[in-house]
Amino acid sequence: MKPRKYFPLGKAYGTAFCNRVKEVDWLTGNLLSVKHTLLVAPRRYGKSSLAEKAITNAKLPFVKINFHLCATEEEVAQIIVNKVIKLIGNAVGQVDKIITAIKKNVLNLSPKLSFGDDIATLELIPKQHINQAIVISEALLLLDKLLHEKDKKAVIFFDEFQEIAKISKQSNIEGAIRTAAQEMQNLSIIFSGSIRSLLLRMFEDESRPLYKLCRKLKLERIAANDYKKHLNKISLETWDKELAEQSFNEIMHYSSTHPYYVNYLCDILWQECDKLPTANDVKKAWAIVVEEEWSDASKEVSLLSLNQRKMLKYIATHAAVNLTSQETSRELMMATSTTTSALEALIEKDYIEIDGSGHYKIINPVIAAMLVME
Ligand SMILES: Nc1ncnc2c1ncn2[C@@H]1O[C@H](COP(=O)(O)OP(=O)(O)O)[C@@H](O)[C@H]1O
């Protein structure tokens, strides 16, 4: 038995993929009807897993671009051009056979073919003094036009897209992407990212180029009920029995149903237990998770200012509602304006979120556990 197969720490595929049925259907529908989508959630909530599942469902060729690796507008333009070329090859046809169509559809890029042993490779070289925004929009529109001529569809998956706002301060790249995206007929884009406040501003601020371009999904954690079916199925396969109610509840409790930590915890639990786990086994497995993740979690906390740390600790140890009240300020011995700005910073940086009932919650359950123990 290989727990990692059921509980991967990377993307969830196949039997490891729990529920998200509605989300997968919705996203698959968007891809098939060429509607652009924005997927927003804190990191490790399952955006990439969901996107790749829907793309596989839709059976469309795709490329994924992760903007975490880029530092300049030139690098962004280069990676987009490279991936566009790759997708032309995968979705439209051999580049040497469609070179006339390629030439017809570009103004500011010069296509160049080179011939290797048995395949031709394409380069798209920007004409001199052309800015990166033009390179990006022309490359994307080229791909869309070629797809349109062949009556084919494809998907581009822009991952960690919030990085674009950091790289391109004047919104040049956002503008270039909008110019292309609003004309697309056969190519759909999935924009995905964490640091929700930054990402949402890019799409919800009227003055920003990407305003109202997409259908939007704020991906939540997977519901405990859905996990119940999923974990019990795996429990049956492993121990011939469903999990005891109490053990299951403890798994949900310790992991706070955070998808990454559910997998982390269950991976250890399944590895450690020869027979059906007890609530105490879950507790022990969670202690291992916390121990293994302790140094990463404390590094994350150390990036915060002292006031933000104080606030985070307060949230970990109190029923955290009305945190901007006078009373909380008094308890924390901080001015109301300081508590407010600490809260805003913690939300902005994706350390905390507010749930449906107005409670502030620490997103990472290991950080929460650590702050309670310290
Ligand atoms: N539908 C799902 N069912 C079970 N586990 C999932 C699901 N989606 C994501 N996960 C798990 O959650 C963690 C984060 O997934 P990932 O797709 O990389 O998230 P993100 O792209 O939001 O950072 C991984 O451990 C992954 O296996």
Ligand SMILES: [Mg+2]
């Ligand atoms: Mg991801």
